[in-house]
Amino acid sequence: MYQTKTKTKVKTKTIFCVLCWCCLNYLAIKLAEKELLSMASKLLLTFAICRLIVTVGLTMDPTELLRLGVYGQLSVDPFDVQTASLDFGMLSRAEPWAVLHPASADDITRVVKAAYESEAHGFTISARGHGHSINGQAQTSNGVVIQMSGSRGRRLGSSTPAALRPHVYEKERYVDVWGGELWIDVLRSTLEHGLAPKSWTDYLYLSVGGTLSNAGISGQAFHQGPQITNVHELDVVTGKGELLTCSEEQNSGLFHAVLGGLGQFGIITRARISLEPAPKRVRWIRVLYSDFSTFTRDQEYLISLHELPASQKFDYVEGFVIVDEGLINNWRSSFFSPRNPVKITSLGTDGGVLYCLEITKNYDESTADTTDQEVESLLKKLNFIQSSVFTTDLLYVDFLDRVHKAELKLRSKGLWEVPHPWLNLFIPKSRIADFDKGVFKGILGNKTGGPILIYPMNKHKWDNRSSVVTPDEDVFYLVAFLRSALDNGEEMQSLEYLNHQNRQILKFCDEAGIKAKQYLPHYTTQE
Secondary structure (H helix, E strand, C coil), X not given: CCCCCCHHHHHHHHHHHHHHHHHHHHHHHHHHHCXXXXXXXXXHXXXXXXXXXXXXXXXXXXXXXXXXXXXXXXXXXXXXXXHHCCCCCCCCCCCCCEEEECCCHHHHHHHHHHHHHCHHHCCEEEEECCCCCCCCCCCCCCEEEEECCCCCCCCCCCCCCHHHCCEEECCCCEEEEECCCEHHHHHHHHXXXXXXXXXXXXXXCCEHHHXXXXXXXXXXXXXXXXXXXXXXXXXXXXXXXXEEEEECCCCHHHHHHHCCCCCCCCEEEEEEEXXXXXXXXXXXXXXXXXXXXXXXXXXXXXXXXXXXXXXXXXXXXXXXXXXXHHHHHCHHHCCCCCCCCCCXXXXXXXXXXXXXXXXXXXXXCCCHHHHHHHHHHHHCCCCCCHHHCEXXXXXXXXXXXXXXXXXHHHHHCCCCCCCCCCEEEEEEHHHHHHHHHHHHHHHCCCCCCCCEEEEEEEHHHCXXXXXXXXXXCCEEEEEEECCXXXXXXXXXXXXXXXXXXXXXXXXXXXXXXXXXXXXXXXXXXXX
């Protein structure tokens, strides 16, 4: 029946598959209710492999997958496959044979080992967290995607496995988390103990393993370092399917290679993250500049205070570039009052470009009385446009989760699930003025298609033993073009236009000898 190509028998085959799937699913649930989990898993796995043979022509020996003995779920459900075939970038698409929802790290070791031993068959593995990569880094069209995030509790008949939940050690001030755990859930778990991780990303709905495979940066990195410098220990499944614990003292070569290693040295299944006492509230401040050199001088001054007591520095330093008047009041700048929108033309801009410095001060009940004085003292040393101070106070958790609120707004307008041709660059301090002139005031024109972040970091806060590549200067900048392509008929917002502009920016850096390094890179060759 599976060999035929006639329409009638193809239809029969499809009906047969659907009926079998429904019956086997029902039987598996009944087995699970009686705690016969191993039998239930094997039953569904058997049928999944049958479907793989029928639908994609699986070339490896099917019994290899049958012998794996995974306790999670190997899924060929169209929804799972469709989800795993796309990512946030929406720039590429690749459908896997199947999606594994692991019940534990052991499931991952079994599948990776099978892929390693089946190299002749071209069986590949890709680990996927929340799917926030841009260029298909978590996709595969010739193997299995391991769905690290959202997999807990997928095991038939069981609740969330206790071994995979965040485990906070209050006295030692660290937390052990599953590699697929989202940072928002790490935050919620640690706040129950009055603690929180030291270093963050701007968006918290990312997996721990995903950000640690890149670096994990935000406005705290200038004094806390990136997330990868705040890790005590990892459990990693290597490319040979070995589960190894690594740290500074144990398997240190693997430890440093995996951190920032773009997933090329193994899959992170557990991370031990450093914690600190969590503040209660945040004073969030934004000020505007019309002169780029003044803006960068003030940013660099603020990050130079990293060794001073907390009362004498800000806790977070970022910034962004505004070349489009509509952008200053957009989702990224959502706390500017809609009743009093900021007008670029009223601020005397340099070449039609404004620069916004974004800073915060953490505080709680014991320091609330002195926060105003500390903020005022620090602001007096800066040279921003005096009429452009915008301040708001909010809970610490609400500040950290600020981008998610913007996400919900964009989703409601159908503007979230669109192509995102993002470009993230590390630019050496010595060339940031040249980059401003050539890109912000040159290539971009007066439309950006989304936010452009820019802020400096101290290189000595990064461990040079990790796999991350940064410019060879004491201070370097992140410049992040976080743009969305829209199919609205406007050429400057089209995917083709934005991709071309990205290529122009990279070409400019190359020809000007700026020695920029890509962050969250997409490499197509091993070289």
